[in-house]
Amino acid sequence: MLAPTQLLVPVEWYLVLSAGVFCIGLFGVLTRRNALMFLISVELMLNAANINFVAFSLQWGNLTGQTFALFVMALAAAEVAIGIGIILVLYRNFRGIDVTEATTMRW
Amino acid sequence: MPTKPELRLGSHLAPGLAAVALFCVLAFVFVTSSFSAPQGFPDGANITASIGYAMFNIGAGDVPAEGFIVAFFAIAIVLDAALDGAVMLAKRDEREGDGTLVPERGGFEGGEE
Amino acid sequence: MAFEYAPLIALLPLASFVIALVAGEYLPKKGGLVGMAATGGSLLLSIWAMLRVASGGFYDETLYTWVAGVGEGTLSLSFGLLLDPLSTMMLVIVSLIAFLVHMFSLGYMNDEGETGLPRYYAGLGLFTFSMLSFVFADNLLMAFMFFELVGLCSFLLIGFWFREDAPPSAAKKAFLVTRFGDYFFLIGVVGILATFGTAQFAGEGAFPQLAEEAIVGGETLFGFPAGTWVTILGLLVLGGVIGKSAQFPLHTWLPDAMEGPTPVSALIHAATMVAAGVYLVARMYGFYALSPTAMAIIAFIGGFTALFAASMGVVKDDIKQVLAYSTISQYGYMMLGLGVAGYVAATFHLMTHAFFKALLFLGAGAVIIAMHHEQNMWNMGGLKDEMPVTYYSFLAGSLALAGILPFSGFWSKDEILYEALIAGLENPVLLAAYAMGLLAVFFTGFYTFRMVILTFHGEPRSDHAEHPVPLGWNTKIPLAVLGILATVAGFVNMVPVAELTGADITYLSHWLDSGPEQLAYSTYTATAEEFAHIHHAELTPLIPGAIALVLALAGAGTAVALYRGPHPVAHTDKLGGAKDVLVANYYQDEYQVWLAEGLTQRVARGADTFDQGVVDGVVNGISSVSLLGSGRVRRLQSGVVTNYAALITTALVVLLVAFGIYGGWF
Numbered sequence: 001m002l003a004p005t006q007l008l009v010p011v012e013w014y015l016v017l018s019a020g021v022f023c024i025g026l027f028g029v030l031t032r033r034n035a036l037m038f039l040i041s042v043e044l045m046l047n048a049a050n051i052n053f054v055a056f057s058l059q060w061g062n063l064t065g066q067t068f069a070l071f072v073m074a075l076a077a078a079e080v081a082i083g084i085g086i087i088l089v090l091y092r093n094f095r096g097i098d099v100t101e102a103t104t105m106r107w
Numbered sequence: 108m109p110t111k112p113e114l115r116l117g118s119h120l121a122p123g124l125a126a127v128a129l130f131c132v133l134a135f136v137f138v139t140s141s142f143s144a145p146q147g148f149p150d151g152a153n154i155t156a157s158i159g160y161a162m163f164n165i166g167a168g169d170v171p172a173e174g175f176i177v178a179f180f181a182i183a184i185v186l187d188a189a190l191d192g193a194v195m196l197a198k199r200d201e202r203e204g205d206g207t208l209v210p211e212r213g214g215f216e217g218g219e220e
Numbered sequence: 221m222a223f224e225y226a227p228l229i230a231l232l233p234l235a236s237f238v239i240a241l242v243a244g245e246y247l248p249k250k251g252g253l254v255g256m257a258a259t260g261g262s263l264l265l266s267i268w269a270m271l272r273v274a275s276g277g278f279y280d281e282t283l284y285t286w287v288a289g290v291g292e293g294t295l296s297l298s299f300g301l302l303l304d305p306l307s308t309m310m311l312v313i314v315s316l317i318a319f320l321v322h323m324f325s326l327g328y329m330n331d332e333g334e335t336g337l338p339r340y341y342a343g344l345g346l347f348t349f350s351m352l353s354f355v356f357a358d359n360l361l362m363a364f365m366f367f368e369l370v371g372l373c374s375f376l377l378i379g380f381w382f383r384e385d386a387p388p389s390a391a392k393k394a395f396l397v398t399r400f401g402d403y404f405f406l407i408g409v410v411g412i413l414a415t416f417g418t419a420q421f422a423g424e425g426a427f428p429q430l431a432e433e434a435i436v437g438g439e440t441l442f443g444f445p446a447g448t449w450v451t452i453l454g455l456l457v458l459g460g461v462i463g464k465s466a467q468f469p470l471h472t473w474l475p476d477a478m479e480g481p482t483p484v485s486a487l488i489h490a491a492t493m494v495a496a497g498v499y500l501v502a503r504m505y506g507f508y509a510l511s512p513t514a515m516a517i518i519a520f521i522g523g524f525t526a527l528f529a530a531s532m533g534v535v536k537d538d539i540k541q542v543l544a545y546s547t548i549s550q551y552g553y554m555m556l557g558l559g560v561a562g563y564v565a566a567t568f569h570l571m572t573h574a575f576f577k578a579l580l581f582l583g584a585g586a587v588i589i590a591m592h593h594e595q596n597m598w599n600m601g602g603l604k605d606e607m608p609v610t611y612y613s614f615l616a617g618s619l620a621l622a623g624i625l626p627f628s629g630f631w632s633k634d635e636i637l638y639e640a641l642i643a644g645l646e647n648p649v650l651l652a653a654y655a656m657g658l659l660a661v662f663f664t665g666f667y668t669f670r671m672v673i674l675t676f677h678g679e680p681r682s683d684h685a686e687h688p689v690p691l692g693w694n695t696k697i698p699l700a701v702l703g704i705l706a707t708v709a710g711f712v713n714m715v716p717v718a719e720l721t722g723a724d725i726t727y728l729s730h731w732l733d734s735g736p737e738q739l740a741y742s743t744y745t746a747t748a749e750e751f752a753h754i755h756h757a758e759l760t761p762l763i764p765g766a767i768a769l770v771l772a773l774a775g776a777g778t779a780v781a782l783y784r785g786p787h788p789v790a791h792t793d794k795l796g797g798a799k800d801v802l803v804a805n806y807y808q809d810e811y812q813v814w815l816a817e818g819l820t821q822r823v824a825r826g827a828d829t830f831d832q833g834v835v836d837g838v839v840n841g842i843s844s845v846s847l848l849g850s851g852r853v854r855r856l857q858s859g860v861v862t863n864y865a866a867l868i869t870t871a872l873v874v875l876l877v878a879f880g881i882y883g884g885w886f
Contacts, residue, residue, distance in 0.1 A: 011145060015137040023130035030122040030866050038862075061146035063154070063172035067161050071175070074182045078189035085196030103859030122866035128873045136876075136885050 014055035022048035035087045035097040039080060046076045223272065223279040226301050229265045229311060230352040232258040233318070237345030244338025251341030252326045259319040259348055266311035269303055278736055279303040280358055280422050295413055302358035302422055304735040306567065310355045310499055313571055314492050317578045318348045320698035321487040324582050327695035328483050328589060340380055344487070347373035351492050355499065360419035360427070360457075363500060364402075364409050367460065370493050371398050377488060378480040390476035397473040397812075401463020408456030415441050415449065421503055422739055428506030429738065435510055435751060447511065447751075454507060454514035457500070465497030465551045468525045472808050474548055478540040482585030485540060490547050490581050491574035498554045498570055505563055506738065509747040515754060516649050519559025519640070523653030523660075526552030528806070530663035534670070535792045535802045538595045539584045542671045546621060547577055549660060553636050556657050560650050561748035561756075562639030563741050564713065564729045569632035571728075572709050576620035576629055579702035583614035586695050587675060590688035597671065598790070602680035606688050609696045611676050613703030618672045620706040622665040623772045628710030630772075633661070634765045635715050641764050645757040661768050665775025670783055679786040716761045 021044060028041025050069040057065025087097055094102045148154065148170050157168030164174035236258035240251030247254065273279075282300035289296040322344065329337055350373055354366035372395075379391030413419050416427040434446040441449040461467075466474040477489050488494075501508055501518065508514055526549045533545035550573050557566030588595055590607060604611040620629035637657055644651030680686040713728035732741040748754045782791050792799050801807070856867070880886055 011142050012137050012140055015140075016134050019130055019133035019137060023126045023133070026129065026865075026869060027123045027126040030126055030862050030869065031120050032862075033119070058147060059142065059145045061148060061170070063157050063161055063168070063170045066154070067158055067172060067175050068178075070158070071178050071182055074186060078185050081189045081193040082196070085193040088197050099862060100860050102861075105857075106859030107854040107857045122862060122869075125866050125869040125873060129869055129876075132873055132876050132880070136880060139886070 011055055011059050014051060018048045018051040018055070020048075021045075021051065033098050033100050035090060035099050036084075038099060039083045039087070042083075043076060043080065046072060223269070223277065223281075223301075223303065225265065226269055226279065226303060226356070227283065229262045229269070229315070229356070230349050232261045232265075233345045233348035233352065235345075237342050237349060240338050240342040240345055244341060247338075249326060249330055250337035251345075252322060252330055252337070255341045255345055255348075256319060256322040256326075258345065259315055259322055262348070262352060263312070263315040263319050266308065266315045270308040270312055273303060273305055273308045273735070274731075277303075282358065293417070295417060297361055298359065299362050300358035301356045303356060304422070304739050305731050306502060306735070306739065307356050309567075309571065309731070310495075311352060313574050314348070314351050314355060317487060317491045317574060318344070318351075320578070320582070320701060321483045323694050324486070324585065324698045325481075325483045327692050328585050329481060331692060331694070332589065334481075336380070340377070340481070343373055343377045343380070344484075347377065347488060347493070351496070354496055358421060360409050360412060360421065360504070363503070364405060364460075367405070367464065367496060367500070368402060370496060371395060371402065371464070374398075374477070374488050374493055377484040378477050380480055380484070387479040390473075390479040394473040394477050397470050398460075398463040401459045401461070401470050403459070404456045405460025405463075408453050408459070411453045411456060415453065422736065426506075426738065428504060428510070431507055431510055432747065432751070450507065451511040451513045454511050455517065457504070458514065458518065461497035461501055462521065463497070464500075465494050465555070466548045467497075467521050467552060467555060468528055469808070469812075471525065471529065471548045472805070472812055475541055475544040475805070478538075478544050482540065482581060482588055485543075486578045486581035486585065489544070490577040494547060494551055495570055495574060498551060498558065498566065501555075501558050502563065502567055502570075505558070505744045506747060508558070509561065509744050510751040512752040512754070515559050515561065515748065515752045516647075517559070519556050519643075519650050519653045522552045522555025522557070522559055523640070523656035524552070525549065526556060526660040527656040527663070528552075530660040530667065532802050532805055533667040534663055535795070535799055536667075537597055539587065539597050539600075539671060539675060540581075540595055542597075542667055543577070543580055543584060546580075546664070546667065549664065550577065550621070552660070553633060553657060556640055556653055557636035559653065560640045560643035561745055561752070561754040562636055562643075563744050564726075564732055565632065565635035565639045567732060568713050568728050569629075569636055572620065572628035572632040572706070575702055575709055576617040576627075576706040579613060579617040579699065579706050580621065582695070582698055582702065583610055583617060586610045586691055586699060587614075589691060589695065591682075591684045592689065594682070594684050597674040599682040600675045600680075600685050601678040601682075601788075602676070602685055603688060604676040607676075607691065609699060610691065613699040613706075614676070615672060616703045616706050618668045620710075622668045622776055623661060623768060624665075624776065625769055626710065628706055628708070630769065631710035631714055634768050635713065635761070637661070637768050638715065638759075638761045638764045639756070642756040642759050643754050645759070646755045647753075650754075658768065658771065661771045662775040665772040666779045669776040669779035673780060673783040674788060677784070678788055681787075716765045719761050 025041045025044030025046075025048060028044065029038060032038050032041060050072055053065040053069040053072070055065075057063060057069075090102060091097050152169035154170065157170040157172060160166065160168040161172035162175045162179050164176040233255070236251070236255045239254050240247075244251040280300070280302045282298045284300075285296055285298040287295065287297035322341075325340070325344070329340060334340070347370065350366045350369040354363055354370060357363040357366060375391045375395040378394055379388045381387045382391075409419065412427055416430045418425050418427055418430070420426045421428070431446070431450050434441060435450065437446075439446045444452065463470040474489055474494070478485055480489075508518070529545045529548035529552060533542050533549065536542045536545065550569070554566045554569050554573070557563075557569060586607065587600065587603065587610065590603065590610075591600060594600070616627065620627040623630045623633045637654065640650060640654035640657055644654040713726050715726060717723070718725050729741060734740070737743055749756075782788075792803075795802070804810070
């Protein structure tokens with residue numbers, strides 16, 4: 001498979017796409033009450049960064065970006081594993097997975 | 108009978124405005140920026156093989172890349188640790204004494220606040 | 221023996237203080253014999269010092285410099301001794317009376333089974349040490365320190381029976397009233413040190429000499445003419461004198477001080493501590509003689525106090541109260557004598573009064589022992605047959621107090637009145653003081669003989685009076701010794717007889733003239749004449765003496781007439797409204813309490829409100845700013861994680877916009 005040697009779309013638009021996905025993920029983090037949806041939003045943010053990496057890998061002609069994106073994906077998986085474990089413990093302690101309910105570490 | 112999901116709109120969406128504002132700022136900055144022409148990869152290069160070579164610090168790929176062997180090992184350890192962590196978090200806390208609790212339901216058994 | 225042993229005069233009683241405090245419990249008389257030995261030793265040393273001074277010796281040495289001034293214009297503060305005719309005479313008087321009081325205490329305290337005696341003898345020892353050190357102090361600051369220490373010992377001893385209500389209250393009152401006067405004294409001492417750079421009484425750079433030179437040279441001190449400044453300093457020091465010698469208006473503590481044991485009253489509140497004020501004026505007489513205003517004030521206060529206290533003594537029923545008011549009155553006479561430049565007369569009266577007043581107090585103590593600690597004269601009577609030694613010595617003391625020929629009090633009081641008259645003929649203010657002093661003679665004779673007759677004559681009016689407790693040798697010997705002294709002490713300076721016969725028998729005048737010229741009686745008189753404008757008219761002393769004697773006999777006779785017979789009646793109700801005023805001590809106590817509560821407490825409360833409201837308020841206000849601020853800011857920690865994320869995002873947006881504008885991204 002031949003990789004494209006030119007970008008059909010200028011790289012700024014990839015940046016905008018990445019920013020858009022990131023902000024959608026951020027919107028989810030800020031407004032979602034279900035802890036699992038919170039985790040999904042975090043995944044979105046990570047993948048926005050991945051889009052950035054890959055786009056610039058072609059921009060500079062270096063494979064570091066793509067390799068790094070692979071590692072980010074692996075790390076996202078690990079983080080989700082731990083995150084779900086934490087949500088389980090949260091459920092045990094607060095009888096629900098609403099993140100706005102777990103407010104004991106407050107003033 | 109399940110109902111269709113409803114879109115909940117309300118004041119709880121107010122913090123989301125910060126995300127919208129961030130998008131506006133980022134988009135504005137990116138659109139008005141200018142980059143040089145992309146360099147691209149050499150014609151006919153095998154990208155996947157190069158990625159593989161880069162991961163093991165074998166410099167036999169067509170496309171230049173940095174060495175990721177240390178990151179490879181680090182990720183291996185992290186994934187292993189994450190697996191163990193998830194299992195440990197999911198285990199129920201061992202409690203002494205209170206034999207009235209029946210642990211088979213898998214539900215809430217403690218931590219009242 | 222050399223004068224270098226002189227400090228032992230004071231250090232021996234200090235040793236008895238320490239021994240009584242530490243080992244008093246284990247001694248047979250709980251420190252009484254040690255105290256007697258110490259004061260006896262002091263007495264012998266004082267007599268020897270007096271003999272050395274009589275043969276021309278003089279001692280003015282600094283023994284220990286505790287602040288060494290370095291360089292020009294700095295002060296040196298030191299302890300030292302000054303032994304001259306006046307101080308050695310006073311040393312003998314103080315140590316003799318202390319010795320006799322220690323002996324009497326064996327009978328009053330030990331034989332009556334009192335408890336806590338080590339504390340008592342320790343207090344007496346500390347007092348004797350302080351008083352003797354005060355007497356031979358060579359500079360004003362050292363005198364001030366021991367003046368205060370004497371006040372402390374008075375407090376400790378008045379409050380000896382502290383488990384009852386009245387003694388600690390009386391002790392506190394004595395301390396506070398004298399302290400009030402001592403505050404002015406301290407300012408005066410500081411003023412003298414600041415003005416003259418020295419507080420020495422005698423020697424090359426003594427402050428009376430420097431003050432005299434300042435006045436002669438017409439200098440200006442601290443913005444005032446030298447004469448005015450000297451008057452101001454003299455009046456400040458006079459504050460302490462008035463407090464300590466119980467003159468009006470700081471006399472209110474002395475009658476209450478009678479709550480202490482009677483030997484304490486005899487030693488401290490009759491003969492020695494209250495004499496400290498008068499002695500201080502005599503010591504710095506070269507300074508006071510420079511100021512006409514201060515001399516006039518001293519004389520007027522003295523004369524007024526003499527009359528004022530004598531009028532109150534007339535209506536009292538407690539034998540010790542009569543003697544207390546008598547003490548206040550007699551010290552008024554001494555101040556009168558000092559104020560009219562009658563230095564010898566005042567010192568003479570100081571000496572005779574010490575003897576006869578201590579005698580009267582010890583006699584009262586003997587009566588109190590005999591009457592099982594009953595002090596109301598209306599419950600006594602008929603004691604003269606049962607207690608002859610006490611009666612005759614008490615009678616000798618009373619005749620001396622009233623001023624009847626030929627007892628000692630006659631000669632000394634008469635000489636004061638003579639000096640006051642001859643100075644008063646040239647100066648109307650001093651004449652008014654003389655008039656008050658003369659009128660007080662009548663009252664003195666009256667209350668003295670009222671006391672004698674009610675106590676000893678007539679039929680016994682209670683069981684205790686019929687069967688008095690017999691007394692031991694330790695109470696009778698001091699009474700006998702003092703009785704003899706009260707009778708013969710007057711013969712050392714019989715001015716009228718000298719005038720009449722032309723013989724040179726005024727030994728005390730010569731004695732007080734015999735020291736260094738700076739401290740001699742004739743120099744003081746000359747200074748007073750030159751600077752204080754006190755001139756003495758020419759008058760024979762026989763006429764004033766006769767007038768005073770007639771008045772005294774009239775007073776005594778009136779008392780005898782009113783209270784004679786087997787069953788005397790109280791006549792005080794016949795005074796009507798005047799009686800209430802006199803018994804209430806002219807409401808002076810209520811007035812002073814009002815000053816403290818009504819006036820001072822309000823000011824203090826205002827200051828306290830300012831301190832808590834303004835000063836503390838500022839500090840609290842500053843802290844409340846931080847408290848309120850943090851109270852609001854902590855609500856950021858709402859516990860909801862998404863809130864934190866929102867805050868981070870908002871902050872990031874703001875930062876990006878700021879950097880963008882600054883860095884030109886837009």
